[in-house]
Every structure is written in structure tokens, then in C-alpha cells.
Amino acid sequence: MRQWRSIAREAVAQVSIVVKFLSFLHVTDSYLFSFTHVLGPSMLPTLNINGDVVLVEHLSHRIGKVGAGDLVLVRSPLDPRKTLTKRILAVEGDKVTFCLDPPRDPTRDYRSRSLVVPKGHVWIQGDNWYASTDSRHFGPVPYGLIQGKVFLRVWPPNSFGSLGQ
């Protein structure tokens, strides 16, 4: 009887270590930093088409320190299960001028529209305007959809470094 009790006590101790570790991992992943694999052509040349592993921090957007020029992870307004990686070009109150099809001749900008980003929203755009579905198609997105800020590229190792403005 005493043997079973000591075995049970040891089992509980071991399991509690594992549970604590998993909780710590979950809290860090959700609220501090996480690694994300991003791929696609919409952020060339900043991010590779075949995929990069980047470090994302989840603190700045909670305290409102995410602004124009930042690379962010945003939940797609068209498909809530998808997460997009785009750059914020304008925040609430800014005026945005954009063309849906970037013209070959930059001096002629037909189909150019401008609008003011409404309250509580941001304007996101991919760096590769020719292959990106972003705010030019679905409009400004609410700030609450921002999941985190990308700040470091971890993989591939030859392009390890911070991803700035």
C-alpha cells in the first residue's frame, strides 16, 4: 500500500512538471513570442516565396505600439482561418492613395483612388504589389485583427536578421 502511494506521488510530481512546462510554452507562444512559417509571393523581396521562418512578438499590438511600416501578422477578413503577413502602410486618420493595377507607366495613374483610413482600422499592403491581395482589394482592416508583429527572420540561416522598415 505504501509502495503504491509513493509511486502515485512520484507520478503526480512528474506529470506536474510536464504540465507546467506545457503551460509555460502555451503562454509564451500566445502572448510573448512565437515562430511562424510564412510563404507566398506577396511580400517579395522582403520575404522569400518558398517560405521563411520568422519570430513574431505578440506584445506590441496589445499596447498599441504597432504603426506604419511594421510587418504584421493579420487574420484575413475574408477567411478567418487564414493569417496574412503584410506591411502596415497607414493607420487611422491617414489618407491613402492607391491604384488597383499598378500601371506600367508610373507617370500615368489612372484608376487611382484615395480614402481616409477610418477609426480603429489600418491599411495593410504586401510589398509585392503585383501579387498581393490586401487592403486595395478588401479595404482597411480593423486593428483588432492584428495578431502580432514580425521582427526577426530565423530561417533560412543565410538571411538571418531583423526585418525592419
Next chain:
Amino acid sequence: MEQLYIYSEKPLFALCYPQICRHCCYCNVLLVERISIRTGKLRPGDVVILRSPQTPRKIICKRLIGMEGDQVTYVVDPKNSDRCKTIVVPKGHVWVEGDYIYDSKDSRNFGAVPYGLLEGRAFWTLLPRKDFGSLAPKPKS
């Protein structure tokens, strides 16, 4: 069942005007679950809590009226006229409205809300004691 949200904004079925008597607004404590949001098992008529699209720090509590693709008819300005408008909820969005449409800032003001802003579904009232129990379906006007 993850968190208890305590909010002290306009209660769901109030008839008092908050501008006139602020002390009429009491606290409701609701039990909120997040599983339905993740699995997508929401239906029109559910009470949901979501992040406000205009003030990202605020969490608001409204009733789900339409999912993506649904046709929604709503009264544009119930205080002044009976004019109705019908729209189709765009892809990836939901239409939310407060129960007391005379004094509610909801999708009639800020448009359809992206599904990603939904935080949870409220299914049980804890406080006040007289309202303890599951949340009632939308009262017929």
C-alpha cells in the same frame, strides 16, 4: 469555458436611456465559451462578444443576426423613421446588432464585422441573480 467577462456597459434588454440615468446601468456577469468560435458552430440568435472594430481595446456584447452570405434587413434609424435596408453579409464577415436598437452602436453603424474579431459566445448569465440562467432568445418586437 474559459473566462468570466465582466462588463459594465448597457445591459441587453434595458429600457432606460443611459444618458438620462447612468445609475440604471448595472453589471451583467456572463459565462462565455470560446469553442463555438473556433469550430464555427455559431448560429443567428447567439449572443457573442467581440472586439469593437472602432475601438480595438473595447469588448462589446451583441447578438448575431446574420452570417456570411445571409440577407439581413435592418431599420436604419429607428428613432426617426421606419426606413429599412437590406444587405447581403460579405464573405468572412458577420452582422451583429444590439437587442435595444434605439440605443445600440452595432453593425448598422460600423458595418459587417470580420469573423476574426469575435471572441466568444455568451451562454449563461450569472449575475444579477434574477436573470440567472441561460440567455433568452431575441425578444419579438
